[in-house]
Amino acid sequence: MFGQTVDGPVNPDAEEVAAMTEEHANELVGLLGEIATVEDCVRDGRSPRTGKLPKDSNAKARLSDELRGELSRLKTSYADAITVYAEAFGEQAALALDEWARKAHAGTDRSHTSYDPGHPWHYYRGGDNAVPLPVDAIPSNLDAGRFIESDLPKNPAKREKKIRELYGEELHRLQDDERRYQEIVERGAEALSRYDREIAHGGNDEMARASALALKFNHIALGRGRIAWLEQQLHKNGRAFFRS
Numbered sequence: 440m441f442g443q444t445v446d447g448p449v450n451p452d453a454e455e456v457a458a459m460t461e462e463h464a465n466e467l468v469g470l471l472g473e474i475a476t477v478e479d480c481v482r483d484g485r486s487p488r489t490g491k492l493p494k495d496s497n498a499k500a501r502l503s504d505e506l507r508g509e510l511s512r513l514k515t516s517y518a519d520a521i522t523v524y525a526e527a528f529g530e531q532a533a534l535a536l537d538e539w540a541r542k543a544h545a546g547t548d549r550s551h552t553s554y555d556p557g558h559p560w561h562y563y564r565g566g567d568n569a570v571p572l573p574v575d576a577i578p579s580n581l582d583a584g585r586f587i588e589s590d591l592p593k594n595p596a597k598r599e600k601k602i603r604e605l606y607g608e609e610l611h612r613l614q615d616d617e618r619r620y621q622e623i624v625e626r627g628a629e630a631l632s633r634y635d636r637e638i639a640h641g642g643n644d645e646m647a648r649a650s651a652l653a654l655k656f657n658h659i660a661l662g663r664g665r666i667a668w669l670e671q672q673l674h675k676n677g678r679a680f681f682r683s
Contacts, residue, residue: 467536477506481507557653578660584665606669628648631647
């Protein structure tokens with residue numbers, strides 16, 4: 440049913456049905472992409488907003504609950520979208536659309552589009568099939584610093600001490616992320632865990648590699664942005680602070 444008007448029931452023509460199906464399909468593929476991102480964060484233990492690991496066990500538990508809640512919401516939204524389509528066009532049509540969306544998410548039957556290097560399809564053969572950037576060429580995400588500000592003490596001396604502590608932690612984390620990114624670039628899916636290859640991505644090594652590269656790209660961009668922000672804060676206080 441597509442509703443009623445004063446002139447009777449709404450019966451869309453073939454062109455309108457095609458447009459509705461395309462819009463619904465794009466929504467489904469987008470939801471699958473969001474689901475994959477949250478699943479990566481569940482496995483990796485990092486916040487999807489900041490790319491940072493929780494500070495303690497309580498924060499880790501809260502993040503885990505948030506991620507699992509978001510994952511449940513996204514999967515429910517996907518199931519609801521399929522149900523809506525089934526009510527309009529029938530179960531067989533909905534099953535076919537579901538199958539297409541999952542193939543499109545994996546890169547099959549998807550027309551070429553350009554994706555950001557922080558998106559798995561940037562590296563996937565069915566997407567951009569792009570060569571990963573050299574690790575030194577990954578840019579800083581300059582918005583990352585705003586996530587640090589609220590955690591800093593107001594007292595100037597304590598604030599500077601905390602910034603220096605955070606700087607050391609961020610630099611160590613960034614170095615680990617850079618090494619991991621380079622390892623994935625060089626070894627591909629062989630650098631990944633059995634879970635990532637066989638369970639999370641159903642044996643699709645290409646997608647497992649693409650997802651891992653996108654995740655590490657984002658971690659590096661966020662890490663560099665946080666470090667740049669921390670250095671800027673120290674410079675504001677008139678203290679030169681350079682990485683060795």
